Amino acid sequence: MAFQFNFSIEEDVENKLTPLGDGTLTLDSSKEPPVSKSQNGKQDRKCSAEPSNMLPDGFWESSMGNAASSEDTDNAADRSGDREACEKQPFLRVAEEHVMPKDLNKVLENTVTEMLPGPHVNIAVVKTVLLKEKFPGENIVSRSFSSHSDLIPGIYEGGLKIWECTFDLLTYFSKAKVRFAGQKVLDLGCGSGLLGITASKGGAIEVHFQDYNSLVIDEVTLPNVVANFPLQDEGGDVNEPEGKRQRKLKAARETCKCRFFSGEWSEFCKLVLSEKLFAKYDLILTSETIYNPDYYSALHETFLRLLSRNGRVLLASKAHYFGVGGGVHLFQKFVEERNVFETKTLEIIDEGLKRFLLEITFKYPS
Numbered sequence: 020m021a022f023q024f025n026f027s028i029e030e031d032v033e034n035k036l037t038p039l040g041d042g043t044l045t046l047d048s049s050k051e052p053p054v055s056k057s058q059n060g061k062q063d064r065k066c067s068a069e070p071s072n073m074l075p076d077g078f079w080e081s082s083m084g085n086a087a088s089s090e091d092t093d094n095a096a097d098r099s100g101d102r103e104a105c106e107k108q109p110f111l112r113v114a115e116e117h118v119m120p121k122d123l124n125k126v127l128e129n130t131v132t133e134m135l136p137g138p139h140v141n142i143a144v145v146k147t148v149l150l151k152e153k154f155p156g157e158n159i160v161s162r163s164f165s166s167h168s169d170l171i172p173g174i175y176e177g178g179l180k181i182w183e184c185t186f187d188l189l190t191y192f193s194k195a196k197v198r199f200a201g202q203k204v205l206d207l208g209c210g211s212g213l214l215g216i217t218a219s220k221g222g223a224i225e226v227h228f229q230d231y232n233s234l235v236i237d238e239v240t241l242p243n244v245v246a247n248f249p250l251q252d253e254g255g256d257v258n259e260p261e262g263k264r265q266r267k268l269k270a271a272r273e274t275c276k277c278r279f280f281s282g283e284w285s286e287f288c289k290l291v292l293s294e295k296l297f298a299k300y301d302l303i304l305t306s307e308t309i310y311n312p313d314y315y316s317a318l319h320e321t322f323l324r325l326l327s328r329n330g331r332v333l334l335a336s337k338a339h340y341f342g343v344g345g346g347v348h349l350f351q352k353f354v355e356e357r358n359v360f361e362t363k364t365l366e367i368i369d370e371g372l373k374r375f376l377l378e379i380t381f382k383y384p385s
């Protein structure tokens with residue numbers, strides 16, 4: 020199955036892309052093993068804030084503004100400490116919460132919405148047109164295009180497009196009649212956010228979306244969520260038919276129960292755990308997030324710290340990721356060695372590139 024892009028880039032921008040230097044990896048494992056362009060297959064990971072030359076002016080500041088508005092003073096102080104620590108350790112991209120904009124129509128500006136093809140009925144996907152004026156200079160989109168890579172470790176982790184294991188999990192949800200009702204769900208490494216959106220539509224009480232890149236959250240995840248719960252109150256027309264009013268209320272409730280975070284996993288953990296009333300997740304959904312063995316420790320720690328004792332992780336992955344070296348068996352071995360969780364194979368999809376669906380639960384639930 021070919022990967023489906025849910026963004027496009029203005030032609031003019033594409034024409035002006037300049038080739039990148041070392042450090043990019045291609046993960047298009049559906050055809051042939053990709054080539055690592057760097058000598059050691061890696062690039063120094065950059066710290067916290069998007070490097071200023073990769074984002075539009077004011078982009079970082081605006082997401083900082085969002086974060087500040089959602090945190091109390093103590094937490095904000097903690098976070099600034101995190102930022103300093105992060106500046107010293109260039110491995111951690113600091114986590115931020117992205118607040119849902121009040122005017123949801125703005126979120127869908129310059130986008131075209133389509134229904135997801137195939138058996139995954141009822142999910143709208145936004146095709147985002149990333150305009151040159153909005154993202155001047157170099158950014159993760161142009162870097163991804165210019166380097167012909169699906170990710171740039173530590174800079175762009177692949178969330179701009181929908182990866183095929185997402186479709187495997189969506190299919191599994193319907194086949195296995197996975198229940199979301201009443202659950203607190205995390206879509207970890209969400210990209211398009213289709214897993215979390217499905218959970219929300221299925222009655223989850225709260226859904227959190229996390230992606231490494233703030234651009235992905237703002238330009239892909241959030242628009243997709245809004246496109247799936249599009250109605251909002253436009254001023255409370257008293258003559259509005261009851262049915263329409265009820266639908267608006269329902270849509271508003273759906274969007275309210277979603278929260279959005281960007282940042283590296285251990286930073287994300289710190290951010291959510293800093294909330295006094297944080298309740299752990301009943302269900303963590305995660306697709307194509309075990310490609311890089313360097314991240315296994317942070318991922319395992321995230322499950323450990325954020326999953327409720329009786330909760331479960333549903334993880335979808337290719338058997339092996341050429342070029343980066345991760346894959347199902349390596350990750351299962353890593354989990355076994357830590358002896359905290361057990362993994363169960365739910366399904367093996369053996370068409371094209373072999374893919375796995377795993378369930379991960381605590382070995383000793385309380």
Ligand SMILES: C[S@@+](CC[C@H](N)C(=O)[O-])C[C@H]1O[C@@H](n2cnc3c(N)ncnc32)[C@H](O)[C@@H]1O
Pocket residue numbers: 176177178179180181182183184185207208209210211229230231232282283284285305306307308314317
């Ligand atoms: C290959 S993409 C998959 C996106 C999406 N789940 C899908 O299936 O379409 C991997 C995702 O994992 C997240 N990710 C990978 N490594 C991460 C890390 N160390 N910290 C935080 N997020 C990470 C990225 O945000 C990215 O969206």
